[in-house]
Amino acid sequence: MATASWNGTVIAESDDIVIVEGNAYFPREAVRDDVLRPSDTTTFCPWKGTASYYTxxxxxxxxxxxxxxYPEPKDAAKEITDRVAFWRGVTVS
Known part of the structure; x- marks a missing residue:
């Protein structure tokens, strides 16, 4: 079971993790909705597509x-469809 936590609070748990470029992608439904806030930020990856963010x-x-x-990942990254990853102090163990 993988767990994502921030400031001592568990925000996601799942045993269905996909690792891409060293990042653990959790199923979106494994993440607590009450801790996510939409963000207007987007970035672009040449092989995965356009990423969106939550705060x-x-x-x-x-x-x-x-x-x-990645709301609509490119074909090369289809395995991360409907999945999220974490950074900026979020601990995945």
């Missing part, structure tokens, strides 16, 4: 753009 909010503290996902 985490836990106990009144925010972690901007700490969660990313």
């Amino acid at each position: 985490l909010e836990v106990d009144g503290e925010t972690n901007p753009d700490a969660v990313w996902f």
